[in-house]
Amino acid sequence: EWVPVTKLGRLVREGKIDKLESIYLFSLPIKEFEIIDFFLGAALNDEVLKIMPVQKQTR
Numbered sequence: 001e002w003v004p005v006t007k008l009g010r011l012v013r014e015g016k017i018d019k020l021e022s023i024y025l026f027s028l029p030i031k032e033f034e035i036i037d038f039f040l041g042a043a044l045n046d047e048v049l050k051i052m053p054v055q056k057q058t059r
Helices: 007-014 020-025 033-043
Strands: none
Touching: 007 033, 020 033
């Protein structure tokens, strides 16, 4: 269960902010990852595209 810490988190939890776009519109800093999970939840997934070895170069 998510307990918001920031004011923005509380506004999202209470339903006063209903879209992620409105957060970006006012340039509000998102300091809790749960805010993104609240809006995008099931739409987020991880995918590994390609793993390749790299060689470190020194000068």
